[in-house]
Amino acid sequence: MNSILWIILFFLLLFIGRQRGVKTFFTFLLSMILIITYIILMALGFNAITLALIICVLASLISIFMLNGYSNKTKSAFIGVMVVLFIIFVLIYIIGKRAKIGGFGDEALETIGAFNFDINYNMTNVIIGMFLVSAIGTIIDTSISVATAMNEVLENNPKIKEKELYKSGMNVGADILSTTINTLYFALISTFIGFFMWHRTISIESLINYKVFTQNIILLLITFIASILIIPITSFISSRVLLNKKIYSFKKIKR
Amino acid sequence: MSKNKYKIIIMIVISLLCIIFVYNDHFLYKTPILKVTKVENKLESTDYNNEEHYEQTITGIVMNGKYKGNVLKTTNRYSKSLVYGDKIEKNDELLVKLSENGKQIINIDNFKRDKYIAILIIIFFDLILLIAGKKGIKTLISFITNVLLTVFAILIFNNNPSINMLGLYFIISIIFIIFSLFITNGKSKKTLSAIVSSIISLLISFGLSFILMQTYGKNLNIWSMEYIDVVHDYYNYFYVCILLCGLGAIMDIAITISSSLNELIEKNNKIDKKDLLKSGKVISKDIVGTMINVMLFTCFTSVIPTVLLALKNGMPLASALDFYADLELTIVLCNCVGIALTIPISLFISILILNNSRKAVIKHE
Incomplete structure (x- = not known):
């Protein structure tokens, strides 16, 4: 089944994008290999969170520079992604450790029950890393969209001021925000419908404290927050990088 | 600009009040909540995988309901990997099942995790309103509509499984x-x-x-x-x-x-x-x-x-x-x-x- 889907996807992308479509296909494949490598390296015992951060950086490098080339536009998109990655990492780390969202719930016992659980590898870290990798796709997507749109504004109006350029970035960001949130919502909720069939009669009280439910909701909210945070950050960085200014020059503002 | 500043200040105040509220919402719960005051960890065994198994003795105070104020003890086991089961730490809050007389803990059902969801929801709402303004309100309305529709679909299906x-x-x-x-x-x-x-x-x-x-x-x-x-x-x-x-x-x-x-x-x-x-x-x-x-x-x-x-x-x-x-x-x-x-x-x-x-x-x- 999957091999047929791969072939259909390849030809569809070829049809839509020609050369670029082929590139898109191989970037997709590469990201896939990256995720699987991530799992293998974890199985070999490397630290889950460090690995997740490295994978996120690599994924951004691949999908920003390989697909869109190297320019001021992609450079600012990349820096934006890195900043948000860091902020989101801190947020996930604090919440994840406190909310005890590591590991599996009772629902998974049927599937994983045959396994030995004593694997000497911290599952909370795995979940935290997984959330990071999960969020990186949308961070990259939004960052590129905002930077591309700002670049276009600049090309159409080369004398634009930094503040106006920043505002145009924020405007574009606000426009794509609702569709991004929609996309994420459905992508993440789709395989979660079964949870509610399992717990037909669960009370609200236990639902909102339930491990598997909180895992999914926290992931959903974290990706939302990431996709919103990237908008002002990329707008700010692009407004400086695209106009060939340094990102940090607070002295100038004081004058 | 000053109008905007007021709006932001009001938003922050409301958000903080909401967070304080969810941190103290024990009275809304019917399930007894135990706040952990003391944890003693004891290493039980280490197996061939170097996996450490622990037993915890937990002391806590009941925060709500009929037995509010009772100090109770219970035990919990976990292994270091936390594949299945959780490690309990000081200041965690637990949803528990109490015995009839309220003197014993029969079972630990859940951690109290609602506050973390609430914090993230508040951050999400604040950011969306700060960054997208009026468009943000529309986004929120559409998002909430989607959530309600999902809940609606789930309820329909749960009530008519033959559909x-x-x-x-x-x-x-x-x-x-x-x-x-x-x-x-x-x-x-x-x-x-x-x-x-x-x-x-x-x-x-x-x-x-x-x-x-x-x-x-x-x-x-x-x-x-x-x-x-x-x-x-x-x-x-x-x-x-x-x-x-x-x-x-x-x-x-x-x-x-x-x-x-x-x-x-x-x-x-x-x-x-x-x-x-x-x-x-x-x-x-x-x-x-x-x-x-x-x-x-x-x-x-x-x-x-x-x-x-x-x-x-x-x-x-x-x-x-x-x-x-x-x-x-x-x-x-x-x-x-x-x-x-x-x-x-x-x-x-x-x-x-x-x-x-x-x-x-x-x-x-």
Whole structure:
């Protein structure tokens, strides 16, 4: 089944994008290999969170520079992604450790029950890393969209001021925000419908404290927050990088 | 500007009040809540994997209900990996089951996790309002509508389990499309063309997945899916997953294409149909790549814990992926194909609708 889907996807992308479509296909494949490598390296015992951060950086490098080339536009998109990655990492780390969202719930016992659980590898870290990798796709997507749109504004109006350029970035960001949130919502909720069939009669009280439910909701909210945070950050960085200014020059503002 | 500052200050105050509230909402709970005041960890054993097993003695105070103020003791076991089971720490709050006289803890049901969800929801709402302003309010309304519709669908299904699940979610999906596009974009030709393209794209891309599943899907290991044990209609459940997963992405592409074509027409009313198609193709080349990547990262990562556990148990990579990642991959790939299909369909329909309406306007003038 999957091999047929791969072939259909390849030809569809070829049809839509020609050369670029082929590139898109191989970037997709590469990201896939990256995720699987991530799992293998974890199985070999490397630290889950460090690995997740490295994978996120690599994924951004691949999908920003390989697909869109190297320019001021992609450079600012990349820096934006890195900043948000860091902020989101801190947020996930604090919440994840406190909310005890590591590991599996009772629902998974049927599937994983045959396994030995004593694997000497911290599952909370795995979940935290997984959330990071999960969020990186949308961070990259939004960052590129905002930077591309700002670049276009600049090309159409080369004398634009930094503040106006920043505002145009924020405007574009606000426009794509609702569709991004929609996309994420459905992508993440789709395989979660079964949870509610399992717990037909669960009370609200236990639902909102339930491990598997909180895992999914926290992931959903974290990706939302990431996709919103990237908008002002990329707008700010692009407004400086695209106009060939340094990102940090607070002295100038004081004058 | 000062008006804005006031708004921000009010927002921060309200957010802080909400957070303080959820940290002290014990009185709302019927289930007794135990606040842990003291934890003693004792290493029980270390096995061949160097896995450490601990037993914890927990002392805590009941925070609500009839037995408020009672100091109780209980024990908990966990192993260092935390694959199944949790480590309890000081200041954690636990939802527990008490004995009749309130002097003993029978069972630890859950951690109190509601406060973390609440904090994230508050951050999400604040950021959206701060960054997107009025558009943010629209986004929130559309998001909340979607959540309510989802809850509605789940309730319908839970109350009438004999109903055809796929049919139900198909109808709900079309309502999703109409509502969310309408709320965020208002009544316009642009919205209409996005709605029509989304629905047709959904029909065609889902139809393709359906046909492929019927012909080639027999060898799929559908039993490895999460929650499948409680689903009677398991193939339909799988179809619902495919259907919902890409729904947002399809809407995203449809509205992006139709609004950018609409903008081109508004800027230059005499733009040729061929030029429209050309610009549309350039736009679509840009969005398809990042979109399928988003799909991959957001959906496919959910297989990580299970595949990892299988690998750690010595299962070969190929069979671990085959057992625990295959279905998720099918869902992702079906939706990537759907996304790729949506692009030519939306281009065609948007040009058809927007171009026709333009002709009507020109004639009218």
